[in-house]
Amino acid sequence: MSETPAKAFLRPGKIFLLTLAGVLIYLVALVALIPAGWLWHQASAHIQLPPEIQVRQVSGKAWSGAAGAMVAGYPVLLEWQLGAPSLSELAVPVGFSLATSQSSVNGRVNLGWQGSGTLDASGRLAVAEFEDMIRRSGGAVIEGDVAIDQLELTWEDGRITGADGVGRWAGGRVTWPMGNTVGRADFPPMRATLDSTAEGIALVVAEQSGGGPAADAEIRWNGMMELRVYKRMVDLAGQPWPDSASPDDVVFRVRQPLIPRGAL
Numbered sequence: 156m157s158e159t160p161a162k163a164f165l166r167p168g169k170i171f172l173l174t175l176a177g178v179l180i181y182l183v184a185l186v187a188l189i190p191a192g193w194l195w196h197q198a199s200a201h202i203q204l205p206p207e208i209q210v211r212q213v214s215g216k217a218w219s220g221a222a223g224a225m226v227a228g229y230p231v232l233l234e235w236q237l238g239a240p241s242l243s244e245l246a247v248p249v250g251f252s253l254a255t256s257q258s259s260v261n262g263r264v265n266l267g268w269q270g271s272g273t274l275d276a277s278g279r280l281a282v283a284e285f286e287d288m289i290r291r292s293g294g295a296v297i298e299g300d301v302a303i304d305q306l307e308l309t310w311e312d313g314r315i316t317g318a319d320g321v322g323r324w325a326g327g328r329v330t331w332p333m334g335n336t337v338g339r340a341d342f343p344p345m346r347a348t349l350d351s352t353a354e355g356i357a358l359v360v361a362e363q364s365g366g367g368p369a370a371d372a373e374i375r376w377n378g379m380m381e382l383r384v385y386k387r388m389v390d391l392a393g394q395p396w397p398d399s400a401s402p403d404d405v406v407f408r409v410r411q412p413l414i415p416r417g418a419l
Contacts (some may be wrong), residue, residue, distance in 0.1 A: 191220035227288065229255055246272070257281035260303065270313040276306045295331035297324060297342070306349070314376075318356045320349035323363065329392070340392040345369070362391075367403055380413035 195213040204210070212223040221234045231253065238248035246267040253260045262276025280301045282289075289296050302323045309317040326344040330337050344363040349356065355375035359368045369388040373381050384407035386400045396406065 189217045191215050191217050191222070195222070229285070231255055253278075255284060257284040260306075262306070269311075271311045272309070274306070274308040276303070278303045290332075293332055295329055297329050298327040299325055315356070317351040318349050319351065320347075322347040322349075338392070338394070340394075342391055374413060378412055379410065381408070381410045383408050 192213040194217050195210065199210070207227045209225045210222060211225060214221050217237075219236045221232060224231050224233065232255075234252045234254075236250045238250065240247045244265075244267065246265050249264045249266060251262060251264060258278070258280045260276050260278030260280075262274060262278075265273045280303065282297050282299065282301060286296050304321045304323060306320040307318065308315060324345045324347075326342050328339065329342050330339050332338070345360060346363045347358060347360045349358050351357070352373065355373055355377075357371065357373045359371045361368050367387060368385055369391060370382070370384045372383070375381075383405050385402060386396055386404045386406050387402040389396045389406055390402060400406070
């Protein structure tokens with residue numbers, strides 16, 4: 156009887172797979188154990204942050220950590236948790252939470268290769284926390300919180316390509332600068348929707364109960380912003396206006412650069 160020749164245990168294919176597995180285990184262990192503070196120290200010299208953002212402290216590991224920063228004078232805490240990379244999508248999921256003293260946003264970012272990715276988040280903003288900044292900029296201050304039910308963004312090559320979102324405000328007192336005095340009015344519950352258009356990103360503010368827009372804004376891909384306020388907003392504020400105007404008439408419009416060209 157002829158004997159079947161014994162096969163070598165470590166054949167070239169098996170050696171390649173074992174080597175590949177060892178490299179992957181090493182890389183995963185490296186990412187899991189490397190201190191996030193050391194990694195930020197090495198990378199910070201090559202990252203140009205806006206002057207309004209100052210990173211104060213980074214702790215934890217690259218896989219799971221936290222960073223404390225000052226953003227426009229407000230202390231912010233960012234926490235993150237990397238998920239298992241997806242080889243089919245060539246992407247890495249990152250869960251995150253962003254919190255100030257009274258507000259918080261939680262969500263998930265899917266980071267793909269070549270600058271592509273998606274973001275899905277929700278949260279709650281306490282308007283009173285930012286009242287001083289809003290008043291300095293001449294904006295209107297609303298009482299209570301704004302709930303972000305949904306915020307979705309997509310981008311490619313570092314540029315935003317799509318947006319979708321819904322926010323709600325339960326209504327209440329609104330104050331705004333009016334010459335040397337302060338205007339006041341009680342508003343009903345309002346709803347804001349974010350959507351992407353052929354030319355950019357559109358934000359529409361309207362009553363939750365229905366009806367047309369009270370105000371809308373469009374940020375175009377070239378960085379130009381156009382803001383329109385309708386007579387419907389004037390009626391909600393209880394301010395005098397000629398009766399000949401309809402609720403859908405635009406009573407205020409401004410168009411100006413908001414974002415440097417190519418940033419979106």
